[in-house]
Amino acid sequence: MNNNLYSQSGPWQLLTASMGQLKKYKYEVAVISTSATEAHNQHLPEGQDVLHTSYVANEVARIAFEQTQSVIALPIIPFGVDCNLMAFPLTVHISQDTLNLVLLDIIKSLMSHGIRKIVILNGHGGNDFGPFVRQTQCDLDVHLFVCHWWKVAMDCYDQIFDRPDDHAGQMETSVGLELFPDLIELDTAGDGIARKYRFEALEKGWAKTSRDFGKVNPNCACGDPNGATAEKGRQYLDIAVGRIAEFLIQLANEPIDADFPHEK
Numbered sequence: 001m002n003n004n005l006y007s008q009s010g011p012w013q014l015l016t017a018s019m020g021q022l023k024k025y026k027y028e029v030a031v032i033s034t035s036a037t038e039a040h041n042q043h044l045p046e047g048q049d050v051l052h053t054s055y056v057a058n059e060v061a062r063i064a065f066e067q068t069q070s071v072i073a074l075p076i077i078p079f080g081v082d083c084n085l086m087a088f089p090l091t092v093h094i095s096q097d098t099l100n101l102v103l104l105d106i107i108k109s110l111m112s113h114g115i116r117k118i119v120i121l122n123g124h125g126g127n128d129f130g131p132f133v134r135q136t137q138c139d140l141d142v143h144l145f146v147c148h149w150w151k152v153a154m155d156c157y158d159q160i161f162d163r164p165d166d167h168a169g170q171m172e173t174s175v176g177l178e179l180f181p182d183l184i185e186l187d188t189a190g191d192g193i194a195r196k197y198r199f200e201a202l203e204k205g206w207a208k209t210s211r212d213f214g215k216v217n218p219n220c221a222c223g224d225p226n227g228a229t230a231e232k233g234r235q236y237l238d239i240a241v242g243r244i245a246e247f248l249i250q251l252a253n254e255p256i257d258a259d260f261p262h263e264k
């Protein structure tokens with residue numbers, strides 16, 4: 001397995017950098033990645049979100065660091081909001097409030113080291129940082145940005161994939177096949193067909209609720225993994241990584257002035 005938690009280590013990765021390396025650079029931008037440890041159909045590892053999001057975080061930090069010498073990725077937070085997946089074995093849930101408090105302490109730590117541009121790179125749909133970012137930017141002299149990495153290339157989705165994916169379907173399986181094929185048990189995959197709602201408002205999507213995945217199907221999946229290939233995963237990852245890395249480079253090069261992040 002390509003261990004993407006620390007492959008290609010360097011001064012862009014706090015998990016593996018030495019103090020001697022860190023002291024050589026003035027870091028402008030930090031990437032905090034968030035995820036979850038939870039069921040993904042029968043065939044993907046529980047650490048799916050941890051593994052793919054770690055890969056993206058480390059890759060975008062590496063590419064941006066090579067251009068700027070001022071971007072660093074922190075170790076990923078491996079647990080997320082998962083109270084609606086407790087029907088499945090060994091799901092670990094931490095509340096959004098807890099997650100926010102952990103993030104707040106990390107952000108304050110980074111600020112004390114002079115970093116005021118921070119990207120929250122999220123890899124789990126159940127985590128929601130919008131209100132936290134709004135409040136924290138009012139309370140502290142810091143600029144926060146949230147990026148749900150799997151949404152970054154959605155405009156290219158239909159050129160790569162032929163089935164939609166909400167959870168553990170063709171896209172997530174393709175990404176897994178590209179990044180950690182040894183952990184994928186494709187022959188055990190369920191169909192991922194989600195039970196419909198009884199209300200049109202929920203089916204149409206103009207009223208929302210939170211799904212209890214235990215009621216969706218027995219596989220903890222929303223999306224058909226059939227047709228997944230490593231090639232499709234690589235195509236999607238390359239677009240997403242390229243775009244996020246470019247954003248980090250722009251952030252690192254842009255000084256914080258009175259109008260930041262708006263145009264002057």
Ligand SMILES: [Zn+2]
Nearest residue numbers: 048049168172
């Ligand atoms: Zn996932």
